[in-house]
Amino acid sequence: MPEGDTVFAAAARLRKALDGRVIDHSQFRVPRLATADLRGRRVTSVRSRGKHLLIDLGPGGPDDRDDRPLSVHSHLKMEGAWHVHPVGTRWRRPAYQARVVLRAEGQEAVGFELGVLELLADPDAALAYLGPDLLADDFDAAEAIRRLSADPARTVGDALLDQRLMAGVGNVFRSEICFLRRVLPTRPVGEVEVAPMVDLSRQLLWANRLRTARSTTGQTSPNARMWVYGRRGQWCRRCSTPIARDHMGPVGEDRVVYFCPACQS
Incomplete structure (x- = not known):
């Protein structure tokens, strides 16, 4: 069952694969984000906040005109998971369960059955309601x-x-x-x-x-x-x-x- 420790570990795996790299392929398999394109954006950080996971991206995009940083915000809920592997590796879950696919310089991250998946311009404000994060270095x-x-x-x-x-x-x-x-x-x-x-x-x-x-x-x-x-x-x-x-x-x-x-x- 995904809890804070599970999300922290998922963020660590994603960070190792994506941090500092430029997204060269993105595909969202949820209707409201179907046209979103993150290509050209550099991953600036990957972090967890309680049970929430954030992939922070710098400005840019396919036409280099979007100067807003964005964050991919996900929550695993009961069944969700992030898998990380080299591009071309066979997925460990059925393709119909995939909600987002991100590739960067030969690495691929796939989010399966994510309970929450959205793009946020100000993730810290959106998650400001959360109490102190038990796994934060500065836990209060x-x-x-x-x-x-x-x-x-x-x-x-x-x-x-x-x-x-x-x-x-x-x-x-x-x-x-x-x-x-x-x-x-x-x-x-x-x-x-x-x-x-x-x-x-x-x-x-x-x-x-x-x-x-x-x-x-x-x-x-x-x-x-x-x-x-x-x-x-x-x-x-x-x-x-x-x-x-x-x-x-x-x-x-x-x-x-x-x-x-x-x-x-």
Whole structure:
């Protein structure tokens, strides 16, 4: 499931392939961007902001008359992915799932099933609503604590997923963070220690930002990587109580959450 660590890793791969290079082929396979042409623009940076990925491009274009920098903004949502490979390499997903193809000096980046895909002239303004990015070098822990603490009646499980408060945590990390802090996701924020929860969130995402397989236990075996997520009915690794699963969140947006009914009570 794409979360902040997944997007950070995707940005790192794209940066290695595209940063500093000039786009010599672009194809958008979504109707609203079908006529967009990025040829001639140089990639000036590739970066992640929470769960958002930005490919920044300098001015230019096919006729060299567009003096506005642009950014390709994408969000993976549930199924999206960016793949990077030399031009001519066989794609690892069906072509009908491709939403954008970018080529630069022999390297090709393909965005598949992207939940959000758009061109932005001012991406920082568009994403200004996001809370502190857990994977930013200058992560502002104090601001994240302040935002999370602003509504003490809100459940901690909902607050952790709110990207306006702190950017990067998704469904997997929500369950794992709450387990490690021994709190139920349904507990009000005002009843938990927010600062250690923010610190743990940063530690877990940072440790996983470049891993091939996400792990919150420190183990790499497929059946040992998670404490609770995806382990409904299996024994808790801490107290041997069967792990439970439920749904929580706003009406129509509720998402699955895993927890130990004993350790987190």
